[in-house]
Amino acid sequence: MSLTHLNSRGEAHMVDVADKTETRREAVASGRIHMRPQTLALLAEGGMPKGDVLATARIAGIQAAKRTSELIPLCHALALSKVSVDFTLNEADASVDVTATCRLNGRTGVEMEALTAVSVACLTLYDMCKAVDKDMSIEGIQLLSKTGGKSGDYQRSLNVKRPAGASSMQPDATSENAVVSKNGLLDIAPIVTGKCFEGSVSVALGEERNCISVKCLAELRERLGVSDINVPFTALLEPTIGGLKSALEQQDKRFALLREQRILCAVNQVMSAEDTLLTAGDEVAFFPPVTGG
Amino acid sequence: MIKVQTQPFDVGEEHRALLAGRTDVGAVVCFTGLVRDFNESPEVQGLSLEHYSGMTEQALADIVREAERRWTLQGVRLIHRVGHLEPGDPIVLVAVASAHRRNAFEACDFIMDYLKTRAPFWKKEHTTKGHYWVSERNSDKQDAKRWEVS
Numbered sequence: 001m002s003l004t005h006l007n008s009r010g011e012a013h014m015v016d017v018a019d020k021t022e023t024r025r026e027a028v029a030s031g032r033i034h035m036r037p038q039t040l041a042l043l044a045e046g047g048m049p050k051g052d053v054l055a056t057a058r059i060a061g062i063q064a065a066k067r068t069s070e071l072i073p074l075c076h077a078l079a080l081s082k083v084s085v086d087f088t089l090n091e092a093d094a095s096v097d098v099t100a101t102c103r104l105n106g107r108t109g110v111e112m113e114a115l116t117a118v119s120v121a122c123l124t125l126y127d128m129c130k131a132v133d134k135d136m137s138i139e140g141i142q143l144l145s146k147t148g149g150k151s152g153d154y155q156r157s158l159n160v161k162r163p164a165g166a167s168s169m170q171p172d173a174t175s176e177n178a179v180v181s182k183n184g185l186l187d188i189a190p191i192v193t194g195k196c197f198e199g200s201v202s203v204a205l206g207e208e209r210n211c212i213s214v215k216c217l218a219e220l221r222e223r224l225g226v227s228d229i230n231v232p233f234t235a236l237l238e239p240t241i242g243g244l245k246s247a248l249e250q251q252d253k254r255f256a257l258l259r260e261q262r263i264l265c266a267v268n269q270v271m272s273a274e275d276t277l278l279t280a281g282d283e284v285a286f287f288p289p290v291t292g293g
Numbered sequence: 294m295i296k297v298q299t300q301p302f303d304v305g306e307e308h309r310a311l312l313a314g315r316t317d318v319g320a321v322v323c324f325t326g327l328v329r330d331f332n333e334s335p336e337v338q339g340l341s342l343e344h345y346s347g348m349t350e351q352a353l354a355d356i357v358r359e360a361e362r363r364w365t366l367q368g369v370r371l372i373h374r375v376g377h378l379e380p381g382d383p384i385v386l387v388a389v390a391s392a393h394r395r396n397a398f399e400a401c402d403f404i405m406d407y408l409k410t411r412a413p414f415w416k417k418e419h420t421t422k423g424h425y426w427v428s429e430r431n432s433d434k435q436d437a438k439r440w441e442v443s
Contacts, residue, residue: 041419044341045377091424218343218415219426262429266413269348285345285413289429292342292373292414293326293385293405 005074014074017107025148026103029114031141033122037094039133044089053128054087057098061085061121065102065113075112080104083113085121088225097225098122099144109151111143210280212236212244217287220263224254233280241265242274244284258286294369295353297344299376302386311368311390318367320394322401324387330380333428336421342375342384345413349373356407360389363403364396371404373414403440410437 007013035043043053050056062083069077082103087096100117102110122138129136145155211230221227231251236243248255257263266285267276278284294310296302304325312318330337357369368390378384387404391397416427 037423041424044424045339045419215345217345217413218417222426266345266348269345269351271411285348287345287413288415288426290410290413291416291427291429292344292412293409 012074014076015108017076020107020150022105022107023148024103024105025108025110025146026101027109027111027114027146028099028101028144029111029118029142030097030099030144031118031122031138032095032097033125033136033138034093034095035129035136036133037091039129039136040089040091040094040096042132043096043129044091048128049131050128053125056128057087057121057124058085060124061098061100061117064120065100065117068113068116071116072112076108078104078106078108078110078113080110080113083117085117086227087121088222096125098125109146109149111146115141115143210234212278212280213283214244214248215283215285217285219288220257220286223257233278236278239278240274241267241272241276241278241284244278262289263287264289294371295350295357296372297346297349297353297375298372299374301374301383302372304383304386304388307370307372307386307388311370311388315367317392318390319392320397321388321390322394322397323389324385324401324405325383326385326405328378328380328382328384332418333425334418334420334422337380337418338421339377339379339419340427341377341417341419343415343417344373344375348413352412353408356404356411359407360400360404364391364400366391366396366400369400369404371408373408373412375414406433406437406440409433 004015005012042048046052062085064071065080065083069075080102083100085098085100087098089096098118098121100114100121102113102117104110118141119138122141126136126138143154143156145153147153211232214229214231216224216226216229229248231244231247233239235247235250237246245255245258248258264287265272265276266287267278268283269285272284304323308321308323311321328337328340353371353373357371360366360369366389368388370386370388372386374382374384385405385408387401387408389397389401389404391400410433417424418427
């Protein structure tokens, strides 16, 4: 294996990509920022002196992805078709997970863009919160997956167990130490949604028409670390809620959670059952029993 | 009138609005739900209320429509707050007007029982010891069951 950014004399050079064929490229990167529990609580409540922390960090990450070529010397300037930056708040270990997805149809990979988005989103989180907490640390910035291109697909091994991203602390009436994570360990790598649009041009409307748009709400969202995911309608073996659960589980085994008896579901915002029929373009929400009033 | 909002509401104002310009109402029952400072844990410092925008309004409208089908009512005002709330804050208001008190009492009770079990709201409590999602109560399910027609 050789380093593509060095020429035969060992000098840095930019790879000529003019003759490479255009393929659909996607990369997902993640990172994490640890903070004091009080800082996280303040962040969650929107009590930071500089304002809406996550919205600002998201825009910063997206902007950074677009400007990667200005920061990393030998990177090409790319016309990204999609950049998304998402956050998961982990109350169990007082941290925020940042995940960035970049996509384009082009001749070079987009992992540097995804990694830059995560880095700058983390730095912005630091900047937005540093007035109340200077001990924050940024760590684990890494590529989770990349697809497309000559070098082939890459998927970081999911075997590494990290502390639960789920925040569902279950109060235990019999113990003084009521703060216990309900699920123990949970994989918190983000779920790659790229499969949905393989080979298609990233025009939002076209994508959504052929997909089931799935939402995970409240406690379920935090346990899964996923709020929205598109599932191609063709991935469903049968066009029902049951079929959708199977397709999701196929994509990531964490979705087995949806099989829990207590998890409810709504199709196009109407309460539904396991055998409710689905059509492409439907919105399906999964959520725990309601606790309003 | 159904509203999902982050701002507080004024019970007196809603009560007056329900009666504005009419003299055919014989009874108004107003229920206000408040944030307690103790629940599954003591020392609740606040709570966040999440909802499924779109479905929430639809579900609340269905519940009110069902109440109006079962009882003769002359007006219903239903307000549910979302977002961050602190102990003592009002969360929910159900105000029901009817010609006679029995209808108003029962319809108000019914609306709250159905709201508790059918409207997509979720509470997350913040305590001195951490945060957790409030779990559903079996008693709420039993309460809602009372209204099932055989």
